[in-house]
Every structure is written in C-alpha cells, then in structure tokens.
Amino acid sequence: MGLYVHDVRWLYQEAAFSRMLGFVDENRRVKARSYRFVKDRALSLGAGLLLNYAYGRLLPTGAWPSDMHFNDYGKPFWAEGGAPGFNLSHAGIYVACAIGSGPVGVDIEEVGEKDENLTRRCFVGTELPQILSEGQVMEEAFCRHWVLKESYVKFLGAGLSLDPLRIEILIDQGIRLRQDGLEQACSLALYEELPGYKLALCRQGGQPEERLEVVTEKDLRAGLA
Numbered sequence: 308m309g310l311y312v313h314d315v316r317w318l319y320q321e322a323a324f325s326r327m328l329g330f331v332d333e334n335r336r337v338k339a340r341s342y343r344f345v346k347d348r349a350l351s352l353g354a355g356l357l358l359n360y361a362y363g364r365l366l367p368t369g370a371w372p373s374d375m376h377f378n379d380y381g382k383p384f385w386a387e388g389g390a391p392g393f394n395l396s397h398a399g400i401y402v403a404c405a406i407g408s409g410p411v412g413v414d415i416e417e418v419g420e421k422d423e424n425l426t427r428r429c430f431v432g433t434e435l436p437q438i439l440s441e442g443q444v445m446e447e448a449f450c451r452h453w454v455l456k457e458s459y460v461k462f463l464g465a466g467l468s469l470d471p472l473r474i475e476i477l478i479d480q481g482i483r484l485r486q487d488g489l490e491q492a493c494s495l496a497l498y499e500e501l502p503g504y505k506l507a508l509c510r511q512g513g514q515p516e517e518r519l520e521v522v523t524e525k526d527l528r529a530g531l532a
Contacts, residue, residue, distance in 0.1 A: 456484075462509035492512040
C-alpha cells in the first residue's frame with residue numbers, strides 16, 4: 308500500500324511540462340495538453356506521473372498493466388487480474404495518489420470559505436454542530452468532514468450518484484462512517500500535515516494506518532528514470 312502527494316508547481320514551466328510528457332502514456336498526454344490553463348495542465352500531468360511513480364514503488368519489477376478502464380461513474384481501474392487498485396485526487400498545487408492490493412479512495416481539498424446553505428446540503432444533523440457555529444461555517448471542520456466523505460465515495464466508485472446526506476462521519480475516538488444509518492466496515496484516515504489542505508484515505512477495513520509520503524520533484528524524477 309502506498310499513499311503519496313506531490314506539489315506540481317515545477318510543471319508550470321513549459322520546458323519541464325514538455326519534457327515530462329514522455330513519462331506518461333498517450334491518453335494522459337492528450338488529456339494534459341487539452342487544458343487551457345497552465346495550472347490544470349500541470350495537475351493533470353502530475354497525476355499521471357505520480358501514479359507511475361506509485362506503481363513503480365509498489366511493484367518495481369511488475370509488468371505495467373494494459374489500457375485503463377473506467378466504471379459507469381468515471382472511476383479509473385486496471386482490469387487485469389492481480390492489478391493493484393488506485394485512486395487519484397488533486398486540489399490547489401497538489402496531486403495525491405493511493406495504490407494498493409484492493410479498492411482505495413483518496414481525496415485532497417484546499418481549506419476555503421464555505422457558506423451555510425452549502426454546508427446544510429452536505430452534512431447531516433449530527434455533523435452540523437461540529438461544522439457550524441452560530442451560522443458561521445468552521446472552514447477547517449468543513450474540509451475535514453468533506454474529504455472523509457469524498458474518499459469513501461471514491462472508494463466505492465459511486466461518483467455523484469451517492470447523496471452526501473446519506474453519509475455520516477463520526478469523529479470521536481477514531482473515525483467511523485455510516486451510510487443510510489448503518490456503520491460501514493471501511494478504514495478511514497485523515498491527514499492534516501499539509502498547511503491549508505486536508506487529505507483522506509478510505510480502504511477496506513482492518514488495515515493499519517498508512518503514512519503519507521510527500522514526493523519531491525527530485526524523488527519523482529529519480530523514481531521515473
């Protein structure tokens with residue numbers, strides 16, 4: 308199992324962006340080039356690079372899987388038997404990747420201003436006292452709960468089909484999750500070491516917490532060489 312995050316700002320430079328296109332497949336190259344803005348191009352390419360890096364760390368001698376497939380809600384996966392599960396996310400200046408032997412979901416979000424109406428559309432009654440105070444949204448708490456929900460949705464591969472109000476996050480002694488009132492057996496972890504960001508990982512239950520590895524430009528280049 309591996310959990311990685313990478314700052315893509317060095318890919319804002321056209322020379323670096325063009326040079327690193329050679330380290331991803333044609334589909335990723337086309338996707339990265341399709342974006343109009345430099346930041347979006349860097350995030351797209353950075354996600355592909357980080358996935359390749361993570362795969363090499365997990366299976367350094369393994370054959371690369373063939374074409375990527377997508378489920379009905381857009382979650383990518385490799386179809387070959389024995390291929391690892393993975394998930395990608397991006398926000399702000401970061402891309403994140405989780406990879407392992409089973410289904411995984413990862414979400415990273417930048418802490419920012421949110422309004423009360425949005426909060427009430429995303430969180431159930433038991434969550435609201437931890438997020439709203441006298442009508443004011445506590446931004447850190449909003450982001451903390453949101454990434455945990457999103458990581459679970461991405462773990463399931465359910466996309467926008469799953470209403471966030473069907474999911475309840477309980478943060479007391481550990482982190483638990485209920486869907487439609489029933490506690491789920493998944494394992495959730497929250498990471499808050501990146502200033503201004505929250506990251507969450509969801510995977511099958513009963514597994515130890517995974518360390519978040521911050522991958523530098525130097526690390527990434529060396530791992531892909």
